[in-house]
Amino acid sequence: MSTIDVNGTAVEVDEEGYLVDLGSWTPEIGTALAKGDDCELTDNHWEVINFLREYYEEYQIAPAVRVLTKAIGKKLGKDKGNSKYLYELFPYGPAKQACKYAGLPKPTGCV
Amino acid sequence: MADFEIPKIKNYLEIPAVQEDVMAHSSPFIAKPPHQAGLGFPEELVDDWENKAIEKMGDLLGKYRSFQVYLDSCVKCGACTDKCHYFIGTTDAKNMPVARQDLLRKVYRRYFTFAGKYFPKLVGATDMTKEVLDEWYSYFHQCSQCRRCSVFCPYGIDTAEISMAAREIMDEVGLGQKYCNEIILKAQTIGNNLGLPERALADTLIDLEEEVEEDTGLPVKYPLDVKGADILLVTPSADFFAEPHIDGLIGYGKVFHEVGASWTMSSKASEAANFGMFIGSYANMRKLAMRIREAAIELGVKRIVFGECGHAWRVAYSFLNTLAGPFDFLDPNYPVPQHICEFTHGYLEEGKLRINKEENDHMRLTFHDSCNVARGSRMGPTPGGQFEIPRKIIKAVCNHYYDMAQDTIHDATYCCGGGGGLLTDDLMEIRVKGALPRMQALKTVVDDHGVTNMAAICAICKSQFTKVLPYYDFSMDMIVSVHQLVSDAIVLTGSEQEKELDGVEDDEAEATAE
Numbered sequence: 001m002s003t004i005d006v007n008g009t010a011v012e013v014d015e016e017g018y019l020v021d022l023g024s025w026t027p028e029i030g031t032a033l034a035k036g037d038d039c040e041l042t043d044n045h046w047e048v049i050n051f052l053r054e055y056y057e058e059y060q061i062a063p064a065v066r067v068l069t070k071a072i073g074k075k076l077g078k079d080k081g082n083s084k085y086l087y088e089l090f091p092y093g094p095a096k097q098a099c100k101y102a103g104l105p106k107p108t109g110c111v
Numbered sequence: 112m113a114d115f116e117i118p119k120i121k122n123y124l125e126i127p128a129v130q131e132d133v134m135a136h137s138s139p140f141i142a143k144p145p146h147q148a149g150l151g152f153p154e155e156l157v158d159d160w161e162n163k164a165i166e167k168m169g170d171l172l173g174k175y176r177s178f179q180v181y182l183d184s185c186v187k188c189g190a191c192t193d194k195c196h197y198f199i200g201t202t203d204a205k206n207m208p209v210a211r212q213d214l215l216r217k218v219y220r221r222y223f224t225f226a227g228k229y230f231p232k233l234v235g236a237t238d239m240t241k242e243v244l245d246e247w248y249s250y251f252h253q254c255s256q257c258r259r260c261s262v263f264c265p266y267g268i269d270t271a272e273i274s275m276a277a278r279e280i281m282d283e284v285g286l287g288q289k290y291c292n293e294i295i296l297k298a299q300t301i302g303n304n305l306g307l308p309e310r311a312l313a314d315t316l317i318d319l320e321e322e323v324e325e326d327t328g329l330p331v332k333y334p335l336d337v338k339g340a341d342i343l344l345v346t347p348s349a350d351f352f353a354e355p356h357i358d359g360l361i362g363y364g365k366v367f368h369e370v371g372a373s374w375t376m377s378s379k380a381s382e383a384a385n386f387g388m389f390i391g392s393y394a395n396m397r398k399l400a401m402r403i404r405e406a407a408i409e410l411g412v413k414r415i416v417f418g419e420c421g422h423a424w425r426v427a428y429s430f431l432n433t434l435a436g437p438f439d440f441l442d443p444n445y446p447v448p449q450h451i452c453e454f455t456h457g458y459l460e461e462g463k464l465r466i467n468k469e470e471n472d473h474m475r476l477t478f479h480d481s482c483n484v485a486r487g488s489r490m491g492p493t494p495g496g497q498f499e500i501p502r503k504i505i506k507a508v509c510n511h512y513y514d515m516a517q518d519t520i521h522d523a524t525y526c527c528g529g530g531g532g533l534l535t536d537d538l539m540e541i542r543v544k545g546a547l548p549r550m551q552a553l554k555t556v557v558d559d560h561g562v563t564n565m566a567a568i569c570a571i572c573k574s575q576f577t578k579v580l581p582y583y584d585f586s587m588d589m590i591v592s593v594h595q596l597v598s599d600a601i602v603l604t605g606s607e608q609e610k611e612l613d614g615v616e617d618d619e620a621e622a623t624a625e
Binding site: 015016059060061063064065066067070083084087093095096107108109110111 | 305570587
């Protein structure tokens with residue numbers, strides 16, 4: 001099992017870099033996970049990450065891309081409520097990359 | 112963009128010079144013990160796995176006559192060698208279908224044939240060793256079980272069957288693939304590959320209804336678990352989650368609404384896909400199929416319709432009746448099961464759907480035949496319906512349609528590169544390289560006819576293309592759902608679109624009258 005360093009503490013991640021103990025997530029861990037991919041998190045990234053965490057807490061699953069784009073559109077303005085904007089923030093795909101930094105399990109299936 | 116070389120699209124598809132073992136490093140993550148145990152497989156590689164593997168091979172040879180025929184009948188004619196998209200994209204010799212089969216055939220010969228038992232070196236027979244097992248794990252996860260090679264084999268040897276058998280043997284000795292096995296377990300316990308629980312699914316559908324009502328001004332419903340509905344729609348869970356899949360789902364709902372169909376989806380059978388087939392496990396495939404039967408009985412439906420999902424349709428069309436039948440409780444006046452494309456096409460033919468093709472005029476379309484629909488099933492009452500029906504739908508809702516080259520479509524279609532349980536990030540290199548032949552064919556129609564978009568009827572194809580198109584300098588949103596095109600062009604009775612359309616016509620009529 002591999003680990004990443006978060007301010008001197010070793011945090012366990014799986015072979016794909018996703019957090020193993022979902023309950024242990026902190027914003028610092030989120031930042032460290034992003035840093036591992038050379039991604040600097042801005043306020044706009046955090047809007048997405050925070051929404052993912054809220055949604056996950058309620059439903060125990062990441063939101064559908066359409067649910068996410070709608071929610072972000074409401075928060076950041078209609079011009080940002082689309083998947084193009086989300087892909088600019090998370091080039092590897094909002095569903096997978098944003099979930100990783102938010103400490104959510106990786107979405108599986110034909111996605 | 113990638114830590115491997117992306118194949119170049121040239122003027123025409125080149126059959127590459129063969130290289131040895133250039134993809135030997137490609138190997139997916141191994142399934143975790145809980146996923147193995149959940150599917151009835153050993154948690155990890157068992158002691159004495161060599162003998163257990165041979166024992167399982169013997170079991171499969173006894174069960175499936177086809178398996179033995181495929182292993183015995185190859186004459187090394189070479190017809191298949193240049194037919195696999197993974198070979199063309201990677202140049203690796205072991206990705207030639209005959210070489211892939213030989214990985215298993217050489218072990219079969221050693222233990223199950225006279226010559227191989229006594230003169231192994233003369234007939235290329237080898238012992239079941241760890242080296243062989245590792246090779247199996249690598250190269251049987253470089254096959255998407257698309258069956259293109261079998262179309263060109265004079266003996267009809269189906270590499271997909273051999274690949275499924277290899278994976279089943281590996282699962283049986285405790286060496287499973289993480290992506291497939293984790294997903295199968297989720298679908299068996301939660302109801303779908305995503306692990307989308309009932310409440311999340313219900314709320315996602317309510318959101319969708321709001322979106323469609325905003326757009327059309329009509330209360331188009333996306334019903335879940337409605338007892339007594341006529342039709343059960345079983346669709347891949349990616350349709351709830353991903354783009355462009357969800358635009359297809361919106362389309363199904365609009366068609367159902369317009370023709371006044373009574374329909375529902377089911378939280379229990381909220382997955383059309385059946386990954387049990389990818390790992391060759393009849394028991395797991397059956398468990399997944401039974402959820403559909405149970406849902407249909409519990410909801411009391413009369414018909415089952417499948418959404419846009421490639422291998423789901425193969426399992427549904429070819430195996431559902433023997434896996435989970437008999438379906439004598441359904442209405443015999445309709446196909447069991449029916450494809451959503453058959454459903455929509457029927458109403459289009461009857462002229463019951465009003466279509467405004469101009470809505471799709473910003474697109475010039477082509478169609479990607481999904482391998483499992485093209486080669487593993489049929490659609491509608493006539494042979495070749497699986498090729499014609501989706502194209503007829505596209506042509507009925509779009510003004511500009513162009514086929515890709517003949518040797519890349521219909522039953523000679525190339526796999527998207529992500530089928531058969533390979534649609535996972537740890538296999539990105541093989542996915543990108545395997546997409547080369549399709550990308551080449553697409554580039555040709557882009558250059559020759561100005562094609563802007565490619566439509567498909569498979570969740571895996573849609574996700575795979577979204578991911579790999581950018582590697583070949585195409586835009587990720589080039590891939591669209593067939594029912595997304597229907598959705599954009601359909602003019603629902605009483606909708607905003609109808610008012611807009613007729614309003615303009617009324618003005619024109621008045622102007623002419625004056």
